Amino acid sequence: MISIYDFIETLTTDSGFWNPLIWGVAIVIAFLIVYIIRGFGNKGYKKETEQTKVFLSGNPEYKEEKMHVKASNLYWGFTESLKWVYKVLDKMHTGNVSDYVLWFVIIMGTLFIILGVI
Amino acid sequence: MIYNIPYIAVVALILIGLYAVIFKRNLIKIVIGITLIESGVNLFLITLAYRQDSIAPIYHGEISRLMSLPVPHALTLTSIVIGVAVLALMLSLVIHIYRHYGTLDARKIGREEE
Amino acid sequence: MNLETIITHSPALIVAVPLLGAFLTPLVGKINDKLRNVFVILTVGLTTFFVFLLANDIFSSGNIRTYVFGGGTPITDGGFAIRILFEVDGLNAFMAIIASILALACVIYSWAFMKENTGLDKYYTLILLMVAGMFGMILTGDMFNFFVFLEITSISSCVLIAFWTNKGKAVDAGFKYIVISATGALFILFAIAILYSQYNALNMAFLANSIQYTFLDKIALVLLIAGLAMKAGIVPMHMWLPDAYGRAPSSVTLILVGATQVSLYGVLRMTFTLYGSQLTIPLKQIGDTSITMNGLLGITLIALALITILVGVLMALKQTDFKRLIAFAAVGEIGYIVLAIGAGLTAMGTSYGNMAFRGGIFHIINDALDVGLLFLVAGAIYYATKQTSLNQMGGLSRNMKYTTVFFLIGLLAVAGMPPMNGFASKLLIYQSTYQVNPIIAIVAILCSILLLAVFVKVFHSAFLGPKLPKFKDVKDVPKSMLLAMGIIACFIIFFGLFPEFVVNNLVKPAADAIINNTNYITTVIGGAVP
Numbered sequence: 001m002i003s004i005y006d007f008i009e010t011l012t013t014d015s016g017f018w019n020p021l022i023w024g025v026a027i028v029i030a031f032l033i034v035y036i037i038r039g040f041g042n043k044g045y046k047k048e049t050e051q052t053k054v055f056l057s058g059n060p061e062y063k064e065e066k067m068h069v070k071a072s073n074l075y076w077g078f079t080e081s082l083k084w085v086y087k088v089l090d091k092m093h094t095g096n097v098s099d100y101v102l103w104f105v106i107i108m109g110t111l112f113i114i115l116g117v118i
Numbered sequence: 119m120i121y122n123i124p125y126i127a128v129v130a131l132i133l134i135g136l137y138a139v140i141f142k143r144n145l146i147k148i149v150i151g152i153t154l155i156e157s158g159v160n161l162f163l164i165t166l167a168y169r170q171d172s173i174a175p176i177y178h179g180e181i182s183r184l185m186s187l188p189v190p191h192a193l194t195l196t197s198i199v200i201g202v203a204v205l206a207l208m209l210s211l212v213i214h215i216y217r218h219y220g221t222l223d224a225r226k227i228g229r230e231e232e
Numbered sequence: 233m234n235l236e237t238i239i240t241h242s243p244a245l246i247v248a249v250p251l252l253g254a255f256l257t258p259l260v261g262k263i264n265d266k267l268r269n270v271f272v273i274l275t276v277g278l279t280t281f282f283v284f285l286l287a288n289d290i291f292s293s294g295n296i297r298t299y300v301f302g303g304g305t306p307i308t309d310g311g312f313a314i315r316i317l318f319e320v321d322g323l324n325a326f327m328a329i330i331a332s333i334l335a336l337a338c339v340i341y342s343w344a345f346m347k348e349n350t351g352l353d354k355y356y357t358l359i360l361l362m363v364a365g366m367f368g369m370i371l372t373g374d375m376f377n378f379f380v381f382l383e384i385t386s387i388s389s390c391v392l393i394a395f396w397t398n399k400g401k402a403v404d405a406g407f408k409y410i411v412i413s414a415t416g417a418l419f420i421l422f423a424i425a426i427l428y429s430q431y432n433a434l435n436m437a438f439l440a441n442s443i444q445y446t447f448l449d450k451i452a453l454v455l456l457i458a459g460l461a462m463k464a465g466i467v468p469m470h471m472w473l474p475d476a477y478g479r480a481p482s483s484v485t486l487i488l489v490g491a492t493q494v495s496l497y498g499v500l501r502m503t504f505t506l507y508g509s510q511l512t513i514p515l516k517q518i519g520d521t522s523i524t525m526n527g528l529l530g531i532t533l534i535a536l537a538l539i540t541i542l543v544g545v546l547m548a549l550k551q552t553d554f555k556r557l558i559a560f561a562a563v564g565e566i567g568y569i570v571l572a573i574g575a576g577l578t579a580m581g582t583s584y585g586n587m588a589f590r591g592g593i594f595h596i597i598n599d600a601l602d603v604g605l606l607f608l609v610a611g612a613i614y615y616a617t618k619q620t621s622l623n624q625m626g627g628l629s630r631n632m633k634y635t636t637v638f639f640l641i642g643l644l645a646v647a648g649m650p651p652m653n654g655f656a657s658k659l660l661i662y663q664s665t666y667q668v669n670p671i672i673a674i675v676a677i678l679c680s681i682l683l684l685a686v687f688v689k690v691f692h693s694a695f696l697g698p699k700l701p702k703f704k705d706v707k708d709v710p711k712s713m714l715l716a717m718g719i720i721a722c723f724i725i726f727f728g729l730f731p732e733f734v735v736n737n738l739v740k741p742a743a744d745a746i747i748n749n750t751n752y753i754t755t756v757i758g759g760a761v762p
Contacts, residue, residue: 010732011656011659011660011731011732011735012732013587013659013660013663013664015663016659016663018650018655018656018659018731019732020650020651020728020729020730020731023650023651024651065626065700065701067697067698068626068627068693068697068698068700069692069693069697070622070623070693071552071621071622071623071625071689071690071693071694072552072622072623074689074692074693075549075685075689078549079549079550082546085546086546086550089543089546089547092468092471093471093547095228095229095471095475096224096225097148097224097407097408097411097412097472098139098140098141098142098143098148098224099471100408100411100412100469100471100472101136101139101140101411101412101415102140103468103469103471104412104415104416104458104462104469105136105140106468107458107461107462107468107469108419108454108455108458111454111457111458111532112450112451112454114528114532115450115453115454115525115528115529115532116447116450116451116454118515118516118523118528132422139411139415145407148411152411152414152415152418155415155418156414156418159418159421159422159425162422162425163421163425166425166428166429189314189428189434190425190428193376193425193428196376196380197421200380200383200387203383203387204383204387204410204414207387207390207391207410208407208410208411208414211390211394211403211406211407211410212407214394214397214403215400215403215404215407218400218403219400227400227404228400228401228404228405228408228475230400230401
């Protein structure tokens with residue numbers, strides 16, 4: 001029969017362990033610390049005054065559609081610096097069903113050379 | 119040598135089929151290529167069943183002679199039935215693709231922006 | 233009729249109930265649409281009940297259950313009857329649990345998600361056929377039977393991918409899928425024929441007992457691995473997967489994830505059970521080092537897995553289509569499973585090798601649940617806004633609270649953040665691969681971080697930001713879709729909070745079935761089967 005103790009056992013690996021309960025306790029402590037630090041904050045915050053308005057270095061606020069950063073603009077630097085990788089990858093993904101089968105044949109051949117010949 | 123001819127035919131059929139699938143642009147030709155591969159595999163299964171001087175595996179009161187293997191025959195029949203289903207499905211999809219794009223060129227379909 | 237009788241017959245019932253239900257569905261659909269939906273959910277629910285009953289029996293007793301179709305007179309040399317045999321050990325039961333959870337979530341989700349479509353009788357028929365095919369592939373112990381169920385699964389899933397025939401792209405994806413799967417399946421059949429020609433048998437246990445690892449066996453192994461790996465979506469044979477996942481209806485994608493995992497199960501079954509006894513025998517001696525089969529295959533799989541993870545994650549980072557992005561992430565996740573299997577193969581017999589197998593097996597269920605949940609969220613967003621491109625979305629968390637919570641759970645789980653289930657299995661994988669080679673573990677961890685970045689991008693662009701005027705009237709999705717997402721989310725949290733319980737009771741029997749195939753063989757060969 002399954003007992004309650006089976007549920008709270010620690011997942012042990014060869015050189016480490018993982019127990020969500022310990023993690024939970026750690027998170028609660030972390031939140032407490034955050035809450036304490038929050039207590040030191042400035043109490044002068046008032047809702048729906050000038051304080052809460054968006055401030056863009058004095059520029060006027062954009063409309064809502066323009067304020068939102070679109071998905072294709074995110075990680076621009078990352079994709080730009082890895083352009084050479086993406087060039088190769090885009091070349092690979094042709095979208096032709098013939099190429100899909102060609103890759104299958106290539107992998108079959110490689111596996112055959114590795115497993116069959118050696 | 120004469121007994122190896124079916125096996126050579128099997129390999130040839132599969133290779134021709136693969137060639138058609140990989141190097142042909144027309145979707146119908148790709149479908150034909152898959153059918154060729156399938157024929158090759160079916161031929162291989164049937165060839166396995168053959169024994170020299172054997173008769174069909176049907177008991178009819180005769181003195182027992184060497185019979186060819188019935189299991190590959192059953193497998194081949196199943197495989198043919200599955201193949202027909204796949205073929206019909208592929209052709210119906212080709213009809214739909216032609217209706218949408220007006221072409222059967224594999225390099226021109228499915229690329230429009232949504 | 234007592235419980236024991238039901239368990240004895242459940243391997244057959246698990247396949248038979250959805251199969252019968254599939255062909256009854258159009259008849260029930262003539263009466264009433266709601267009745268049909270209830271009927272389909274009940275059918276899948278009954279199947280799930282049988283699966284859990286059978287799995288509970290197998291996991292608690294450790295036995296292997298067989299179910300014989302057909303007669304028992306020995307015909308072939310060696311005295312083995314030609315008949316279809318279902319054989320269920322820990323690995324089979326484990327995969328059946330995954331398939332049943334996904335199938336149940338799919339039919340519940342479909343209730344609201346597919347409501348506005350026509351031809352739903354056919355839709356539900358195909359869903360049930362696909363479920364039956366998946367369970368058949370999982371439970372069968374016969375090679376040819378495996379091929380037949382593989383074809384049933386791929387034919388029905390192809391039609392489901394192209395279900396929205398008014399979209400040209402969906403039909404195109406369906407055609408690509410059928411070409412790929414037909415080619416793969418034919419090569420698998422070719423391999424089965426090669427094995428039959430040598431050993432005069434189609435039963436997996438009998439073949440595993442008598443396999444010699446001749447040159448023809450090598451060819452058969454290559455064909456089997458390549459064919460099944462293509463259906464599992466391993467780079468560079470993954471390209472059909474983003475097309476198919478991205479363009480199918482979300483509920484279908486959920487089952488497709490299951491079908492992919494089942495193909496991966498096929499790779500495991502063929503490699504470890506069929507060729508299990510030949511894996512550690514040295515092939516050649518070069519100098520002091522002897523080349524063994526498991527080393528070669530393991531290194532090959534690790535190389536393929538690293539490419540799979542890298543390509544999947546890097547391509548996911550760039551996508552702007554929501555479902556296509558998740559599909560590439562799914563490719564990366566499959567890479568982790570294959571990485572664990574490869575690491576386990578190279579270190580077969582050591583303790584960390586066993587740990588790698590446990591991590592890989594555990595990750596199969598985690599991957600299916602996490603990626604499945606994300607696809608359901610993508611479907612929910614499509615249902616509410618009719619948008620698929622991330623560029624058009626924004627501020628959805630203000631209107632769709634529950635969906636946002638489910639997405640966050642899926643995000644944390646798929647990126648391997650504690651305390652979700654993805655972390656537990658990835659921890660096992662990192663630690664075991666680190667002992668094989670530290671570089672592998674480093675690449676795996678880096679890619680996991682990138683995966684987090686990918687989904688943070690999705691979270692930002694779809695859910696955060698100001699409330700867009702065009703989504704002013706968007707409401708949260710209907711209850712059935714929330715229920716389906718909730719079921720999967722509950723499993724994710726449960727697996728995350730009690731990892732050791734899951735590893736001990738579910739994963740370990742399955743991993744043991746991989747490591748040692750003698751039980752699987754002796755159950756059939758030793759005369760236990762009538």
